[in-house]
Amino acid sequence: MARYPALPLFAALKGLYEVIGRDFSMTSIKAQPGIMKIDLYVGGASHVEGVAEVVKLSSNENPLGPGDAAKAAYARAGHALHRYPSSDHAELRAAIGAAHGLDPERIMCGAGSDEILGYLCHAYAGRGHEVIYTEHGFAMYPISALAAGATPVKVPERDRVVDVEEILKAANGKTRLVFLTNPGNPTGTVISEREVSHLAANLPDHVLLVLDGAYVDYTDGWDGGARLVERRENVVMTRTFSKLYGLGGLRVGWIYGPSHVIDVMNRMRPPFNLSVPQLEVARAAAGDLAHVTRCRAENTRMRDWLTGALRALGLAVDESHANYVLARFANPEQADACNAHLQSQGLIVRQVANYGLPEALRITIGDEPACRRVAHAIGQFLEGAT
Numbered sequence: 001m002a003r004y005p006a007l008p009l010f011a012a013l014k015g016l017y018e019v020i021g022r023d024f025s026m027t028s029i030k031a032q033p034g035i036m037k038i039d040l041y042v043g044g045a046s047h048v049e050g051v052a053e054v055v056k057l058s059s060n061e062n063p064l065g066p067g068d069a070a071k072a073a074y075a076r077a078g079h080a081l082h083r084y085p086s087s088d089h090a091e092l093r094a095a096i097g098a099a100h101g102l103d104p105e106r107i108m109c110g111a112g113s114d115e116i117l118g119y120l121c122h123a124y125a126g127r128g129h130e131v132i133y134t135e136h137g138f139a140m141y142p143i144s145a146l147a148a149g150a151t152p153v154k155v156p157e158r159d160r161v162v163d164v165e166e167i168l169k170a171a172n173g174k175t176r177l178v179f180l181t182n183p184g185n186p187t188g189t190v191i192s193e194r195e196v197s198h199l200a201a202n203l204p205d206h207v208l209l210v211l212d213g214a215y216v217d218y219t220d221g222w223d224g225g226a227r228l229v230e231r232r233e234n235v236v237m238t239r240t241f242s243k244l245y246g247l248g249g250l251r252v253g254w255i256y257g258p259s260h261v262i263d264v265m266n267r268m269r270p271p272f273n274l275s276v277p278q279l280e281v282a283r284a285a286a287g288d289l290a291h292v293t294r295c296r297a298e299n300t301r302m303r304d305w306l307t308g309a310l311r312a313l314g315l316a317v318d319e320s321h322a323n324y325v326l327a328r329f330a331n332p333e334q335a336d337a338c339n340a341h342l343q344s345q346g347l348i349v350r351q352v353a354n355y356g357l358p359e360a361l362r363i364t365i366g367d368e369p370a371c372r373r374v375a376h377a378i379g380q381f382l383e384g385a386t
Contacts, residue, residue: 033127034145034147034148034151035146035147037146054347055348055366055370055373055374056348056364057347057348057349057350057363057366057374058348058362058364059248059364060243060322060323060364061243061246061248061364062244062245062248062295062299063364063365063366063370064294064295064298065246066245066246066281066285067288067290067291068288069285069287069288070245070247070281070282070284070288070291072284073280073283074277074280074281076280077276077277077280078277081276081277083276084272085274085275085276085278085279087271087272089108089109089274089279090104092109092252092279092283093105093109093254095282095287096109096254096286098287100223100226101226102226102256105259106229106257106258106259107255107256107262108255108257108262108265108269109252109253109254109273109279109282110252110253110255110273110274111273111278112240112251112252112253113212113238113239113240113242113253113254113255114144114253115253115273116238116254116255116265117140117179117210117212117238118144118147118148119268119269120144120177120208120210120236120255120265121144121145121147121148121150121177122148122268123265123268124177124264125145125149125150125176125177126148126149126150128174129174129175130151130152130153130172130174130175130176131144131145131150131151131152131176131179132153132155132167132170132171132175132177132179133145133152133153133154133155133178133179134155134156134167134179134180134181134184135154135156135157135356136157136160136184136187136355136356137180137184138181138185138212138214139354139355141179150176150177151174153170153175155167155169155170157184157187160187160189160357161184161187161189162182162184162191164191164196164198167180167199168199171203171204171207172204173204175203175206175207176206176207176208177208177210178203178208178209178210179212180199180209180210180212181212181214181215182196182211182212182216182222182225183215183216183321183322185214185215185322185324186324186352186360186362187318187320187357188215188319188321188322188324188325188326189318189320189321190219190321193223193225196211196225196228197228200228200232200234200235201232203234207234208234208235208261209234209235209236210236210238211228211229211235211236211238213237213238213239214238214239214240214242214243215321215323216239217244217245217296218244218296218322219321219322220321222321224237224239226256229257232258233258234258235258236255236256236257236258237256238253238255239253239254239255239256240252240253240254241253241282241285241286244292244299245282245291245292245295246295247282247285250278250281251278252278252281298367299323299365302365302366302368302371303320303323303325305371306325306363306371306375307325309371310327310375313375313378313379313382314382315327315328315382316328323365324362324364324365325362325363325365326352326360326361326362326363327360327361327362327378328357328359328360329359332358332359334359335351335358335359335360335361336351337381338361338382339361341377341381342361342377342378345373345377347370347373347374347377349362349374350364
């Protein structure tokens with residue numbers, strides 16, 4: 001019996017073992033400093049193993065979806081998929097300007113506000129610089145800072161509300177950007193225009209204040225910082241079509257800022273960063289005032305109802321100015337157990353331990369049946385836990 005035919009197989013297995021067992025950290029190809037410190041962003045869950053039908057209340061999506069004008073525009077856009085999109089986004093910028101009373105020349109559009117936040121970090125922060133964000137701020141802030149080589153600096157909030165004085169204490173010669181979510185995510189709390197103005201006026205001259213207004217469309221009496229942008233050279237405002245307009249799956253965001261910032265941002269973005277469907281659908285959505293008004297009113301109605309229902313169950317719930325509420329339990333263990341119970345009922349909410357709130361669950365404001373179901377299920381859990 002021949003002994004040698006097995007040698008090629010042995011060699012192949014040996015080579016596979018060497019590849020699998022290789023320490024890739026020894027390669028001379030290295031990512032930029034900071035990249036490997038990034039914790040991967042994890043979005044809201046959308047399914048539960050073993051549960052066929054679920055109600056997703058984990059990603060702050062509009063339960064009413066896009067309006068009829070946006071859906072019709074999406075169907076029409078399919079006829080132009082062979083054409084390159086506009087590179088200046090002029091028609092969309094004009095529609096945004098008309099909807100919000102803003103100068104279209106000071107608007108730039110991106111693939112969701114996430115893309116814009118990344119551009120801001122790459123444009124204004126780098127190695128040796130710092131980017132400030134607050135204790136319960138959006139998880140993309142430190143990711144974007146690290147991707148640009150900058151150091152993210154987290155400052156404390158006060159009872160889940162942004163503390164402007166803590167931000168000012170942290171600002172120094174290395175600071176280049178301050179990210180401020182208002183209303184906060186996942187807290188839903190807001191600070192006043194007076195406080196934001198105080199912050200902008202007292203930051204060092206070289207620091208750019210970024211007002212992230214992803215949820216400002218749900219907030220009464222706050223324009224997201226538009227008036228402040230028009231008065232100052234160190235403030236920009238970002239907004240999105242993902243929430244109130246029901247276009248989360250399309251990814252369209254925008255920034256309003258001083259001309260010098262918009263000029264920098266336009267030099268960075270690719271010429272075709274938004275597709276034909278993105279441009280056409282967002283433009284139609286911006287002009288659909290009836291749908292926007294309906295969605296805002298329905299969110300307010302169900303947010304007030306759910307807040308009251310959860311408080312009646314004995315849970316602590318701050319007043320929310322967004323399209324979600326933050327329910328706080330007795331301790332992290334109770335929050336985890338309640339989350340497991342909700343999942344068993346096909347209800348998916350968001351655990352927010354990674355935002356420094358392990359004792360809390362963030363619950364998107366769904367339609368009325370969804371809100372009633374989640375309140376009932378939480379009541380069942382609490383009753384069984386006592």
